[in-house]
Every structure is written in C-alpha cells, then in structure tokens.
Amino acid sequence: EAQVTQNPRYLITVTGKKLTVTCSQNMNHEYMSWYRQDPGLGLRQIYYSMNVEVTDKGDVPEGYKVSRKEKRNFPLILESPSPNQTSLYFCASSLGGGLQETQYFGPGTRLLVL
Amino acid sequence: GEDVEQSLFLSVREGDSSVINCTYTDSSSTYLYWYKQEPGAGLQLLTYIFSNMDMKQDQRLTVLLNKKDKHLSLRIADTQTGDSAIYFCAERPRNTGFQKLVFGTGTRLLVSP
Numbered sequence: 001e002a003q004v005t006q007n008p009r010y011l012i013t014v015t016g017k018k019l020t021v022t023c024s025q026n027m028n029h030e031y032m033s034w035y036r037q038d039p040g041l042g043l044r045q046i047y048y049s050m051n052v053e054v055t056d057k058g059d060v061p062e063g064y065k066v067s068r069k070e071k072r073n074f075p076l077i078l079e080s081p082s083p084n085q086t087s088l089y090f091c092a093s094s095l096g097g098g099l100q101e102t103q104y105f106g107p108g109t110r111l112l113v114l
Numbered sequence: 115g116e117d118v119e120q121s122l123f124l125s126v127r128e129g130d131s132s133v134i135n136c137t138y139t140d141s142s143s144t145y146l147y148w149y150k151q152e153p154g155a156g157l158q159l160l161t162y163i164f165s166n167m168d169m170k171q172d173q174r175l176t177v178l179l180n181k182k183d184k185h186l187s188l189r190i191a192d193t194q195t196g197d198s199a200i201y202f203c204a205e206r207p208r209n210t211g212f213q214k215l216v217f218g219t220g221t222r223l224l225v226s227p
Contacts, residue, residue: 043217108154
C-alpha cells in the first residue's frame with residue numbers, strides 16, 4: 001500500500017531534549033516536505049527536499065533541521081525543542097515538485113514540549 | 115504577498131449544499147487546490163483547478179475561480195455527515211518557483227443530521 005508513515009504519532013518531551021520525528025514513503029517520490037499545523041494558521045512549510053541531499057528552507061525553518069540521505073526517508077530534527085514548537089506536524093511527499101503533483105500526507109505527529 | 119484566507123467555520127444540515135470560500139493575494143498562482151482533513155488524519159487532495167479555468171466539476175464537488183477577485187470556492191452538493199472535516203485551499207505561487215504550497219487557515223465544516 002502506497003503511504004507516508006511518521007513516527008512517533010504522539011510525543012511529549014521537555015524543553016531542550018533533542019528529538020527526531022521520522023518520515024518514510026514507499027512510493028519512490030523525489031519531493032518531500034514537512035509542515036506544522038497550528039490553530040488559526042493553517043499549515044506552514046518548515047523544510048522541503050527536492051531529492052537526496054537536496055533540502056531547502058520553507059516558511060518557518062527556525063529551530064528545525066532535516067536530512068535526506070536516502071530517497072525514502074526525511075527525518076525532522078529538533079535539536080533543542082522549545083514550547084513554541086508544540087504543534088501538529090505533517091510529512092508529505094510527491095513524485096516531483098511540479099504544479100500538478102499530488103502531495104501525499106502522513107497521518108501527523110502531535111508534539112507537546114513542556 | 116502569499117496570504118490565503120478562509121472563514122474558520124461553516125455549519126450546514128445534511129442534504130444542503132455547502133460553499134467554502136477562499137481568497138488569495140498572489141495573482142501569479144497557476145494552480146489552486148482543495149484539501150480535506152478528516153479528524154486525526156493527514157490532508158487528502160480533493161481537487162485542483164488551473165488558473166485559466168473558471169469552473170471545474172467533479173461529482174458532488176464544484177470549484178469556482180474568480181481570478182479578477184482572487185476568489186476560490188468549493189461547493190459540495192448534497193452534503194453528508196461524512197463530509198464533516200477541515201477544508202484547506204492552497205496555491206503554488208509562481209514567485210516561489212512553484213516550490214511552495216501555501217495553505218489557507220482551513221474551514222471546519224460541520225454537517226448535522
């Protein structure tokens with residue numbers, strides 16, 4: 001089954017404790033992206049990747065890192081999480097970054113930083 | 115600017131039509147999208163429209179685009195309780211090199227029996 005998976009689905013952590021949210025897709029997609037969803041703000045793009053070893057900042061990259069060492073995986077790293085990073089995070093992938101490309105979304109990771 | 119705005123909430127009765135509206139500010143956007151987010155799930159692409167079109171119909175869904183007013187709407191005919199979800203419009207602005215998908219704030223649709 002074609003899908004985007006994220007782990008963990010729920011996470012409670014404390015300020016400053018490094019964490020990684022994994023994202024994996026099994027569709028051989030080149031384009032992957034991370035979003036955060038906050039009430040009243042919709043989805044905002046954090047980082048995206050056009051292909052292996054190619055990443056770029058989205059709208060709200062501060063406090064986040066990503067890596068794309070393999071095509072299928074695109075982990076999101078919070079080196080020193082802070083309470084303002086409490087949010088719902090979505091990973092998405094598409095075949096390419098083109099106009100008509102359908103983005104497939106993962107189920108989301110709900111993060112609470114205390 | 116790239117702001118995409120939507121009303122936050124819409125409530126309808128089952129069987130009625132729902133109309134969800136969206137305004138965007140970047141006239142260079144070539145594709146505009148509607149996504150649906152069901153509770154506890156990620157976003158699912160419902161439909162999209164190319165900017166040289168005024169209307170697109172897909173079963174119960176009708177998308178209307180008014181480029182002059184930068185207004186996009188999604189009409190759901192014969193709304194069902196299963197249509198209850200958050201609906202996001204989104205655009206790919208030309209001035210971002212089409213790399214960014216800019217989402218609206220989302221409209222929560224509640225369908226009552």
